[in-house]
Amino acid sequence: MPVELPDLPYPRDALQPHLTAATLDLHHGHHQRADVDALNARIAGTELADLALEEIVRASQGGLFEAAAQAWNHAFYWQCLHPRAGGEPHGALADRIARQFGDTQKLREEFNRAALALSGSGWAWLVQHPDGRLAIVTTRNANTPLTGDSTPLLACDLWEHAYYADFQDDRGRYLQAFWKLVNWDFVGARLR
Ligand SMILES: [Fe+2]
Incomplete structure (x- = not known):
């Protein structure tokens, strides 16, 4: 049976003005x-x-x-991502982020540093290791944490096709837009 292209979870213009x-x-x-x-x-x-x-x-x-x-x-x-998202995580996810990173702003800063340090195409991820700890990792090209032991919680596409039409090669501005769209409810629901 063929794999289907899933519909976007929201209308194509719903992430504007952050992503067009x-x-x-x-x-x-x-x-x-x-x-x-x-x-x-x-x-x-x-x-x-x-x-x-x-x-x-x-x-x-x-x-x-x-x-x-x-x-x-x-x-x-x-x-x-979600059009009515962004903001701050809450509940168990917020507690875990506070314990490990200090606060969500520090998590965002560390995630951005990793995302900006990856040259070329790839992905930045927040994952949860089997021992429960959170980690920020990057993968090159198509590589994915799905092939390892850790659970992907959050992904940011760092291929230029994800942001070139809106931000040209300015990955930093794309990351600012990304954080305004992060669906923390989805991320938190994946926490084990
Ligand atoms: Fe992509």
Whole structure:
């Protein structure tokens, strides 16, 4: 069964003024769709076609892995954002962030430092390790924490296609927009 391109969880213009409808059209309608199409072309007629997307990511390598991981990473990324979001986390997530980072502003600063230090394409993540601790990690290109032991909580797409139409090559301004959209309810619900 082919993997479907999931609809955006909100209208294409809902993240404005932080991310424009043009960016979402390009990002979801072109780049993510191309990943899903490439994935489906590669799994058609194979035993992988019966697996869930997460399982395909964990079971694949090379070009198939890249297409599958990008399909999963993007679907996850859109869920991390919400038009009525931003602000500050609360509850158990806020407590854990305070214990480990001091406060959410320090988490944002550390996340931004890591995101800006990654040269080229990739992703920045907040993950939870099996021992419960949070960590900020970056992955190159299509790579994803999904293949490791840690649970992805939050993703930021650092490929230029995520922000070039709005901010050209200014990743720092994109990160400012990103934080105004982070869906802390989604992130907190993934905490174990
Ligand atoms: Fe992307």
